[in-house]
Amino acid sequence: MAVDIDFPSLPKQRVPRFVLSPRRILADVLSKGWVESLIPFVALLCVVAGVLATTNGYFEGSNLRNLAQYAADGGLVVLALLVVVAVGGIDLSVGSNFAMSAFVALFCFHILQLPVPAVLLASLLAGATIGAVNGFIAGLLGCGALLTTLGTMITTRGLYTLASQAQLVEISSSARIDDLWDWIGFEKVLTLPVGFWALAVVAVLVLIMFRQTRIGWHILAVGGNRKAARHGGIRVKSTIFFAYVLAGVIVGLSGFLFAARQNSVGSDTGIGMEFFVLTALVVGLGGFVPGRGAVVSVLIGFATIYILNNAMINAGFRGDFVQLSMGAIIVVILAIDVKFRKNRHRLLASTYLDPVSFDAGTVEGMRGLMPDETAPKLKDARILASGRVDGPEDVLLDAAGNLYCGTRDGYLYRLNAPDHAEAEVLAKIGGRPLGLALDREGRIVACVAGMGLVRVTMDGQVELLTDQTERSLLSVQDDTTIRMADDLDIGPDGTIYFTDATKRYDIENWGLDLLEGRPNGRLLSYDPATRRTRTVCDNLVFPNGVCLAHDGKHLLVASTWDCSILIFDLARLSDGPRVLLSGLPGYPDNINRASDGGYWVALAGMRNPVFDEAMRHPGVRRRMTRHVPPTNWLFGNLNIGGVLKVDGAGKVVDAFWDAPDGPLYMITSMREHEGELYLGGVTNDKIGCLKLDKADPTWRGPESYWGGRS
């Protein structure tokens, strides 16, 4: 009964290998997470470029080694501050703590004559003690961090000044020399100073702590949202305490390195350091952001400020001018960053839609069948379950005549035969269930937009089959996730063929994909035996309905915006699609088999000449989406739709239009069952049922497909 399809004689459909567009790359980059770290990085590049342009030989090995020598203590203190800021606090006492630790190191080394490891331990302990005081008051007692550390800053500074004034003469007159002490202070390992290696090791350890360890995650959680962390069972207070102590230890190490290198402290040691490191942190993080353990960004920020400062002083500018410029630069970087952060989503929104010129061709093969040339046959449709189902995109009938449909609220409903009057919940899936199909075992396989491919048994068990496919080459954004699984059909071997209508938009924005007019969709397959998902054909124009041909060897796929039906040869899928039918008068949605060897094609909406013209002019559409409210956009005509009857060879033989005043709108799906056609619509709240004149009154979909083969 079925007509053989002459596949090789059909015209080939051109499918692009990849889509490259500058606007799309910009939009994809903007939606990446790392783009926020870009500003400190760009700032560093600007500084380096500026230094290169104005100074000769700044980036030579000797000068870089020199820079690295003095970078260690500042860098360590920045990391310490990062730990405290990550937990949601602030530490103004780092400068005083630094001076105090350096003094403790010198005191232990020169006055107490302790061995160097003990000196290191004493420095770390001194730092940890001040950190513990901060942590006790700000963490365990829960006082404000700014005031607490302001208090410890002033107190420690006072203590330091008193102690260093009392001991300075003795320290500077001490003649103790120790090889290890000098090695730490002056030697180079692998051409870089020891202090720099200490900084590198601590940076890696802090990075690992934030990425991999429980306490690091707890710190970030507390900094991100203290209340949520507490409700999540994290011991907030002790986490804060730990962060302050850790910061104190890191500052202690920094003070020790300083002492070993300088062998002296002065009254100004560490003064203004808190402002310097705060600046570096702010430039690195792009603002004062708690809950981010961005070690690399912060070190980039530190390098920016450090090199800038150093280069300006090298160039002979006075300290006051450096101060002036630093203030101005911080304001500028902060302003750019705040504005970028605030407007990033707007920039993204205005660049995301990337229209291209698109021509769906002229309407062909519809002579005598257009809505104005025939009577609206759907006017006579019986209405089932009116008001009981919300948006049945697809309808499905089993052998017993029970009707199934998914709804907008994520349910799968069953309407029992024979009268289909009551809708009962078969399963709650979630997402937006769209296309449905019955497999050989009588289970329902559903495409769910926002989820993927789902299988539902007749007793309501839901199983997710797949939600990911392979990542395509040359895509900035990760497109493994199946964003809008639309329709499916099952091959004779059990392989499920389904479409991901668009990779760039969620279901609620499917209309934007039409305005874009780009090949954003793909045809996928899922093999239940191997549980593997493959991309059969990428870069299709909104692939929608999927239907296996009667011969079981070809696959029909509706290309909605293209107004055409594509056909694949199952034996040679890699050859790509050919065009079975093009020039449809509307936008084809689902396709299903008919009893006479032909196919039913649902038209979700109609083309119109104005919109077809707009599709040829991408600039018009881009300006329209920017300046015109969405309710006034040019769009296809979704108020009228219908069903086309296509014969086995791909020729339109009949058309069933709905009347302008309903009762059905935007038909997205239809199934033939025992001489009747059941009609679903994605925006309808009812299901239509139309008696067919020339149909086989005993034909049932599942039996004709699975029954004939088993």
Added chain:
Amino acid sequence: MNSTNAANAAAMTPTPRRGVGRKNMLERVVAVATLVLVVVFSFSIDGFATLGNLRVILSNSASLAILSCGMAVVIISRGLDLSLIAQMVAGATIFGILISSGVTAPAALLVAIVAMVVFGFLNAWLIAYVEIPAMLATLASSMFLVGLLRFAILRGEFLLLLPKSNPTVAFLAGDIVPGISMPVLLMVATLAATWFLLNRASVGRVVYAMGDNFQAARLAGLPVRTSTIVVYVFSAVTALIAGLIMAAASGAVDFRTVTNGTLLFDVILVVVLGGIPLRGGRGGVRNIVVGVALIAIMRNGMTLMDFTTQTQDMLKGLVLLTAIVTDNYLNPRDAETDTVGDL
């Protein structure tokens, strides 16, 4: 019947005045501590409890009180002005340079006021329009301002000397009527202006609303941006007044007051000890007076006892730590509403 009785009973029960008695506990504790200090110092230090010393305390604390007024208004609006001392020095420098070069005092004052208004406006613009967090914006603007003045006007120097013989300088440092010096008069005037701004001007209501809940104030349609401008311009003007007093009293403008941070610390100490929480929305002129009283008495007593500056700083640091721990004990934070932004 029963329900009516229940309703009556409910109406009769006084609604618990939650927090009203406790909110100002820190202020009371500090007030009591101040009195105790006064009593202790009166007995232990010779020459403390004299009228002359009272006059010294008042004159010396005038600039601190004036700066605290500016800082308090900013903090009540949930801001922070770390550039206050830089502004103070800047205002005094501009005024000093102008009168040294022979400009008449009213003209010099006018220029200084305009400069301060512009600078306060720039701060507020960065905070309210560019939306940089107040702490960072004022930190950077402070660096910028000090660097600019030292670079452009002082040519790298730290110190600007004022001619003490200049009639304007003498006027600012001297007595108006015997017993009441100009600094004290300006202090009282600034306190009165602060009281008016916070309690009688409509901006004051917005300031408290912003401090209580900034988002709610903004969403309610209050003019938060223009109010921010008023707040920072006000603090800039207080900084100018304090700077004039300080420069006239010492005959010099010393940029090291900015870098060593002690004065800024004292100002924050006054505001916090007075019972104005850093998260804003609470407090008033009375809190400033209480805070200034404690710090002024402490400073005076410690100076009379010949404590070094470092010891004084250390003791003040300990007082601050004690105060915030006490405050935390008296007004524990609500863990449910405690957010990360409250530093």
